[in-house]
Amino acid sequence: MVIFVLMPILLIIFYAFTNADGNFTLENVTGLFTEQYRRSAILRSVGMGISATAICLLIGYPVAYILSNRKYNKISVLIILFLVPMWVHFLLRTIATRELLQNFGLLEFSYFAVLFGLVYNFLPFMIFPIYSSLMRMDYSLQEASSDLGATNMQTFTRVIVPMSVPGIMAGTVMVLTPAISTFVISDILSSGRVRLLGDLIFNYFEGRQHNVGAALSLVLFMLVFVSLLLSKEEKTGRGASI
Amino acid sequence: MENNKDNLKKEILIEFKGVTKQYGTSLAVEDFSLQVKRGEFVTLLGPSGCGKTTTLRMLAGFENITSGEILLNGEDISKLPPNKRPLNTVFQKYALFPHMNVENNIAFGLKLKRVEGIKEKKKVEVVVCESTGAKQKVISYEPVLDANGNTIPVMRKLRKEEIDEKVQKALKLVDLPDFAKRHIESLSGGQQQRIAIARAIVNEPAVLLLDEPLGALDLKLRQEMQLELRQMHKELGITFIYVTHDQEEALTMSDRIVVMNMGKILQVGTPKQIYDEPENGFVANFIGESNIISGVMEADYKVTFAGKTFTCIDYGFDKNERVDVVIRPEDIELFVNGDSRPAKDKPAGDNTLQGLVVSSLFKGVHYEMEVEANGVGFLVQSTTGYSVGENVNLYIKPDYIHIMEKEKEANVIKGKIIDDDAILLQGAKIKVDLTALIENSAYDDSGYLVNAAGERIANELDLYGKNVEVTMAFGDIELKDNESEGDIKGTVITSFYKGTHYQARVKADKGYEFFVSTNYSYDDGDRVGLVLVPSKMVLKLEEVEKVD
Numbered sequence: 001m002v003i004f005v006l007m008p009i010l011l012i013i014f015y016a017f018t019n020a021d022g023n024f025t026l027e028n029v030t031g032l033f034t035e036q037y038r039r040s041a042i043l044r045s046v047g048m049g050i051s052a053t054a055i056c057l058l059i060g061y062p063v064a065y066i067l068s069n070r071k072y073n074k075i076s077v078l079i080i081l082f083l084v085p086m087w088v089h090f091l092l093r094t095i096a097t098r099e100l101l102q103n104f105g106l107l108e109f110s111y112f113a114v115l116f117g118l119v120y121n122f123l124p125f126m127i128f129p130i131y132s133s134l135m136r137m138d139y140s141l142q143e144a145s146s147d148l149g150a151t152n153m154q155t156f157t158r159v160i161v162p163m164s165v166p167g168i169m170a171g172t173v174m175v176l177t178p179a180i181s182t183f184v185i186s187d188i189l190s191s192g193r194v195r196l197l198g199d200l201i202f203n204y205f206e207g208r209q210h211n212v213g214a215a216l217s218l219v220l221f222m223l224v225f226v227s228l229l230l231s232k233e234e235k236t237g238r239g240a241s242i
Numbered sequence: 243m244e245n246n247k248d249n250l251k252k253e254i255l256i257e258f259k260g261v262t263k264q265y266g267t268s269l270a271v272e273d274f275s276l277q278v279k280r281g282e283f284v285t286l287l288g289p290s291g292c293g294k295t296t297t298l299r300m301l302a303g304f305e306n307i308t309s310g311e312i313l314l315n316g317e318d319i320s321k322l323p324p325n326k327r328p329l330n331t332v333f334q335k336y337a338l339f340p341h342m343n344v345e346n347n348i349a350f351g352l353k354l355k356r357v358e359g360i361k362e363k364k365k366v367e368v369v370v371c372e373s374t375g376a377k378q379k380v381i382s383y384e385p386v387l388d389a390n391g392n393t394i395p396v397m398r399k400l401r402k403e404e405i406d407e408k409v410q411k412a413l414k415l416v417d418l419p420d421f422a423k424r425h426i427e428s429l430s431g432g433q434q435q436r437i438a439i440a441r442a443i444v445n446e447p448a449v450l451l452l453d454e455p456l457g458a459l460d461l462k463l464r465q466e467m468q469l470e471l472r473q474m475h476k477e478l479g480i481t482f483i484y485v486t487h488d489q490e491e492a493l494t495m496s497d498r499i500v501v502m503n504m505g506k507i508l509q510v511g512t513p514k515q516i517y518d519e520p521e522n523g524f525v526a527n528f529i530g531e532s533n534i535i536s537g538v539m540e541a542d543y544k545v546t547f548a549g550k551t552f553t554c555i556d557y558g559f560d561k562n563e564r565v566d567v568v569i570r571p572e573d574i575e576l577f578v579n580g581d582s583r584p585a586k587d588k589p590a591g592d593n594t595l596q597g598l599v600v601s602s603l604f605k606g607v608h609y610e611m612e613v614e615a616n617g618v619g620f621l622v623q624s625t626t627g628y629s630v631g632e633n634v635n636l637y638i639k640p641d642y643i644h645i646m647e648k649e650k651e652a653n654v655i656k657g658k659i660i661d662d663d664a665i666l667l668q669g670a671k672i673k674v675d676l677t678a679l680i681e682n683s684a685y686d687d688s689g690y691l692v693n694a695a696g697e698r699i700a701n702e703l704d705l706y707g708k709n710v711e712v713t714m715a716f717g718d719i720e721l722k723d724n725e726s727e728g729d730i731k732g733t734v735i736t737s738f739y740k741g742t743h744y745q746a747r748v749k750a751d752k753g754y755e756f757f758v759s760t761n762y763s764y765d766d767g768d769r770v771g772l773v774l775v776p777s778k779m780v781l782k783l784e785e786v787e788k789v790d
Contacts, residue, residue, distance in 0.1 A: 151325055
């Protein structure tokens with residue numbers, strides 16, 4: 001535990017607050033806010049991550065809902081259909097996405113291309129937690145709701161959605177975390193024009209600027225930590241036992 | 243007269259008219275017809291899979307009906323979705339919303355409800371208390387008037403104060419007044435049950451449906467809740483439809499019990515009627531333990547079983563009709579010679595059997611003993627215990643002897659021998675093997691019945707024209723869709739699903755009613771041909787008194 005969990009974190013912190021000579025400095029951290037290049041990459045990453053997560057949720061929830069419907073959930077083919085793309089290596093998938101977008105002339109719009117790539121890659125991570133939380137839901141709750149006078153829409157908004165919040169939270173974390181930290185997808189789909197946090201970290205470490213890279217990693221670490229914390233809060237706050 | 247009829251109609255709140263539910267080829271509920279009066283407590287009782295829950299779910303609207311009608315206040319509700327039916331359900335596993343607290347669970351239905359009212363404006367005033375200086379919000383409602391100064395009728399939501407008041411009242415009714423803010427997970431099973439009941443009755447439904455609501459509770463709590471539910475039913479005056487497989491629960495709580503099995507109603511009656519006068523073996527067995535003994539009706543009020551003729555209170559059976567006799571274990575009185583029996587009873591000897599105690603077990607309140615008398619084992623419950631091996635007398639009061647028509651176990655058909663190898667049965671010539679009827683007989687090469695010496699015996703035995711009794715199991719008769727392919731032609735009277743196969747009643751054109759097991763479903767009125775498999779027939783010569 002200590003070696004594999006604490007040590008890397010401590011090392012990152014150590015590097016983030018030292019310069020190339022190993023002396024203490026706040027330069028790396030303050031640079032995150034002062035240097036336009038780094039700051040915009042951070043904001044871009046967060047923005048892209050949140051947008052991709054929101055789009056995944058908008059597409060993923062209805063899909064998960066339909067898949068969990070008693071009419072379709074017996075047909076495992078449908079579920080596998082959403083799994084199969086995940087069996088292809090994501091690098092290959094992303095390169096294929098690039099070709100596809102190029103064919104439609106959409107590769108010019110770099111932001112769109114990256115966002116498309118993020119959503120396409122991470123959508124299953126949104127669908128499956130929601131799907132499993134919907135599947136676990138006791139069907140009699142929906143019957144009870146309708147028995148008490150709720151229309152299908154009211155049952156959806158008052159029972160089904162609130163009950164699937166743990167699934168939504170899990171899906172959000174599972175999409176947001178890799179979406180913020182990805183670098184290959186943005187690199188391939190924008191040909192390096194949309195630089196995200198992950199790209200920067202990669203570059204700094206490649207360029208042997210470990211200290212700046214470590215500071216950026218620390219930012220990423222904090223972002224992921226905060227998003228996990230938020231989802232925890234949400235779960236305990238609602239007292240849902242699922 | 244006319245008026246009376248109208249009143250009678252008003253009394254009836256729910257009416258099932260020939261309701262049938264079919265899943266694929268199997269019938270879950272078949273031709274269910276029942277009337278429930280306003281304010282009645284009706285229990286659907288039966289083993290699991292008997293269709294009782296399906297019936298309740300069709301009433302609630304969770305299952306579509308395949309055919310028939312469900313009337314509420316005379317209007318067909320069978321096409322309405324559950325949220326449009328003025329009924330509420332208490333679910334088997336409570337189905338409380340885990341993401342809401344107790345208060346919000348109970349208020350769920352109230353928040354969706356719209357009531358007739360007038361358009362109003364909410365007014366909030368902050369009043370400062372003069373003595374303490376504390377500020378207090380005072381909420382009042384003022385009617386909104388139209389141009390002519392009249393109030394405007396609208397369907398309005400319930401106000402928060404109204405909802406709160408109803409929720410509090412419901413919580414008080416289920417005896418959990420301080421539980422409003424509690425989380426569902428923090429409640430015990432019994433408390434969840436009460437909240438589920440509160441959530442349903444707070445909507446003041448016309449009918450409360452309860453689907454085995456006490457099934458998950460332990461015995462003591464269950465008994466407590468039974469009494470409370472009964473009490474609630476009296477207080478609220480709401481019609482209760484209760485589903486259970488627990489006969490004791492049904493007997494304790496209900497005004498009327500509907501006993502079901504295999505999707506069909508077997509008997510409807512008050513608990514006392516169901517217990518004392520079961521109409522068939524299934525009901526007798528299902529409602530408490532019973533002794534079911536084969537007997538013969540000698541005459542009205544006289545039945546013979548266990549080798550002795552008893553006085554009973556049943557009549558109207560055929561002379562010498564074979565019947566089933568039902569006697570409850572607690573209705574048999576045991577005494578040994580020398581014991582004094584209460585004077586009100588008939589003198590010793592009448593309705594009394596001699597028996598031997600085979601086993602005896604103390605069950606806490608009573609002894610449960612097995613007593614054998616004339617080869618028949620009787621289960622007896624008595625507060626007085628007798629020990630194994632003791633000779634006892636069994637006395638059964640005429641009132642406690644219940645006679646039921648015997649259920650048909652096989653087709654028994656009368657026929658006539660018309661040839662060495664054929665009988666006439668229901669107007670059809672059926673080839674049969676008669677060797678089974680006559681000892682040491684066989685068929686010769688030309689097909690004549692011969693004795694061991696090879697002599698033809700039909701004439702000697704005066705075989706032609708003799709009556710035979712043919713017994714055939716339900717499964718040994720085949721039905722043909724094309725009537726001319728059958729030995730005997732007939733019409734299907736009824737056909738129902740028996741879990742693994744259909745059982746059809748076919749009335750032959752010559753009058754006999756055949757019971758046939760078949761894999762196919764037939765409609766009433768279908769013309770069919772019956773093929774009798776000769777090898778499966780059991781023949782018996784009818785005894786004819788010799789006239790010399």
